[in-house]
Amino acid sequence: MTSALNPRFTFDTFVVGPANRLAVSAARMAAENPGSAYNPLFIYSASGLGKTHLLTAVGARARALEPDRRVEYLTLEEFVDSYNAAVAVGQGEAFRNRFTDVAVVLIDDVQFLAQRLETQTELLRFITQLLERGHQVVLASDRPPRDIEHLDERLVSQFAGGLVVDIGPPEFETRLDILRRKALERGADFEQVVLSAVASYEARNVRELLGLLNRLIAFQAVNEGALTVEGARTLLGLESAILEGEGATDAAPEGVVAGGDEFADFLDSVGSALARQVEAWRKRVQEAAEYWDGQGYRTARITALLDADTPLGAEQAVRAYEGDVDRLRALAEEMAQLDPARAGDPVFRDPDRVADAEGLVQAAREGLGAPPEPASALTFDTFIQTEGNKLAVASARTAVAHPGAQYNPFVIVGPSGVGKTHLLHAIGNGLVAQLESAVACLSAQQFVDEYVDALERKRLEPWRERFRRVRALLLDDVHLLALRAGTQEELFHLFNALSGAERQLVFTAQAMPQDLEGLDDRLTSRLAGGLVVQLPVAAREVRLAVARRELAVRLGTADEDVAAYLADRPDASLHTLVEMVQRIAHECAARGSGADLALARDVIEGGAAPAPRPARRSRNSGVVLSSTAGLRSPEKVIWRWPHVGERLIEDLS
C-alpha cells in the first residue's frame, strides 16, 4: 500500500532558498521531533516546487535518526483505495489499526479531497486518531486547505491547528543553485554564464527548469565544444520566446533531442485516462452483475460478458438484461395478483426465461390455470351397476356418447351416499376420453369458493373465461348453491353460455330440481329442462359389492363374511360402508392380523361404532374415498368413542 520513499529525495538534495526556507525548516523540525512540533504539518505549493521531495525527506530523516521508526508515505488516492478495499472486506477498523505503530504518516496530493465528502470524513477520523496517539502527520497539496473545494470545515481547522506552509517558486539564486547542483549530479559541465542565462528564465517550477537543463545536457552530449550563452538561448528558444512575436512558427526547436519528461507525463495521463475510459464498460457490467445478483436475479448472462475482450454490445446486452428484469418484475407482480403461490416461481428470477414467465402468467391470466378435472379413479368401470340404477347409468353413457346433444343438462338426483358423485365423475372421465379436451368437474362448494376468491381479487373475468372455454361442466351438489345469489347468477350465465354452445352440463343434487330450496327458479327450471335421473338408495347387493371392493382394495382380500356383515348393517350408506372398511383396515394394521368377522364385529360394535352420519344436508358428498382418491387421515378420525352407557351413568351420578 505504501509507496517506497525515493532515496534521492532528502533534505541534503533539497535546494533551500527564501521561497521555501520556512517550509524546509518546519519539515526538518517535524522529522527530527515527530509528533511534538507542527502537527499536522501542511505543505502546499504549485506543481513541481518540491512538495513530494520535502515530504519524502521528512520520512527519510525521521528514519535516519531512528532506524526502527516506522514511516508511511501514501498518496490520497492510495489512502482511498486501500481504505475502500479494507472496508469492502469488512476490515475498516483493522485498516486504521495498521497505523498504530507508525510514527510518521506522510500523505501526498491532499487536493484530491475536493468534493469527496466521504473520504474527507474518513481522513478526518484517521488523522484525529493519529494525532491523539502523538504520531506525526505531514500532508502535501497543490493548494491551501481553504482553496480545496468543499473541504470539511473540521479538516480545515484541523490543518490550521498545526502549521500550514507554502513553497514559492524559486528566485534567480535558487534556480542557479538548482541548475548547478543538477549539472554536477549529471556530470555535465557548463560555463557559469550559461547556467546564469538559463536561470534568468523565470521557470514556473523546478521541473521546467530541469527540463531546460536536460536539453542542454543532451545537446552537449552530442556536440563537440562548450555551449555558449547564445547557443543555449537559441537551443532553449528563450530568446525567441522573449523577443519574438511575429514569425513564431519559424522558431520551432528543431532537432532537439527529446528530454522525454513532458512526453512521459503525457503518456502517464493518457494511459490512466484510457484505462479509466476504455475499461469503463467492464466496471459497468460488473456493477450491474453485482447489483442484480444482490437483488436475487440470475446474472449468468451478463457475467458471461466479462469473458469477452471487447465491449461490443456489452452496454446493449446489459440494457437488454435490465429490460428483461423489468419485465420479470412486472410479470411477478401480476402473478402475485393472479396466483400468489406461484409468484415466487424461480422463473421470475431468471431473465433468460422471460418467455417461460410470460407463458406462466398468460396461463394464469387466461383462467387461473386449468379447471379442476374429474377424479380419475371414479369411472363407469368401478361404478356398481344394479337394477335400480341401470337407467341412470345407461342414460349417463348416452350423454357421454353424444356430449351436449342428447341429454343437456344431465341431472343426477338422490340422497347422500348413493353414488351421485361417482357417477358424475364417471361421466366426466367419459367426456374427457370422448372430447379429448378440457372438462371442468368440481363441487358446487369449490365453485362458490373460486367465485368469491375471483371476486375479491378482481379477477372475475379471467375466472369466467376459464369456465367458458371448457367443453363440459360437471357440478357436484348443486343444492349447495342455495341462497348464494351471486354464485347462482354466475352459474346461470355460464349455463346459458355453455348450453348455447352445445357443451355438456352435468349436475348432481339431493332433490329433484323443483324441490331444491334456495335456488333461483331460472336455475331450477333449466335443470329440470334436461334429463333428471334418480339414483335409489343402495340396495344390499350394491352395498355388498362396494364392501367387497373396498375390502379388496384396502386389505388385499375380501372376506365374504365381513363383506356380508358390513352390507347388512342397517346404517350402511355407501359412505359409512367405506368408512367402516377403513376402520377395520386400520385395526388390522394395528394388530397385524387379517380381517375376520370377529374383528369386524369388535371394531364396529365393540368399540361403539361411531354415530351414523347425521342425516343433515351434507356439505358435499365427498365420495373421494377410494384408495387412490385420498385416504382420510387416521389421526383425524375418532376411532373409539366412549361407551354411551358409561356416559349416561357418569352424567346421572
Next chain:
Amino acid sequence: MSLVNFTTREITCKIVYYGPGRSGKTTNLQYIYGRVPEDRRGRMVSLATQTDRTLFFDFLPLELGSISGFATRFQLYTVPGQVYYNATRKLVLQGADGVVFVADSQARQLDENLESLQNLQANLLEQGIDVRGVPLVLQYNKQDLPSDLILAAHELDEQLNFREVPSFGAAAVSGKGVFETLRGISEGVLRRLSEEQSQ
C-alpha cells in the same frame, strides 16, 4: 472513423490543430515532435511554402505504445490557416476525433480568430457534424508576448469560448502549454469514447 478497434486492440486518435494563419499550430507540433523519443514518433510531414507557411498540412504520427493493452496511436494534423486553403482544411478535418483550436492571443488578431472559429463550425457542419459533438479545446497561444499586445486568457475566453470548453494559455515557441493542451484534448477524446460506448 473508428477510434477504438477492440478486435485488434488498437486505438487511433486523430487530432486536428485548427486556427487562423500564423497562430502557431505547426509550432505546437514541432514542439511535441522535439519532446517525443525517436522510436515513438513517425516522420513529421510538413508541406510548406517557401516562406515556411504551411501549404497543405502537417502530419505527426505518435506511437504511444501499449496502454491498457491497446496499441495507441495519435495522429496530429494541422490545417493551413490561410483563408484560401479551405478545401484542404475540410479534407484534414474529415474523421477528426478531436480539435485543438489554436488562437492567436494578439488583440489585433481577434477577428481572424473569430472568423476561423466560424469556419471550423461551418466545415464541421458541412460534414454533418455538430461542433458541440466534437471534443474541442482552445489554446491561447503567444501569451508570452508583451501584455499590451495581447488579450489575457480570461478575455479570450469571453470572446471565443462560447461553449466553455477547456482552454489553455500557451507559448508554443517555448513549449509552454503545448502538452497541457494535448493532454486536454486527449482526455476530451477519451471521455467521448466512453460516452459512445455507453450509448
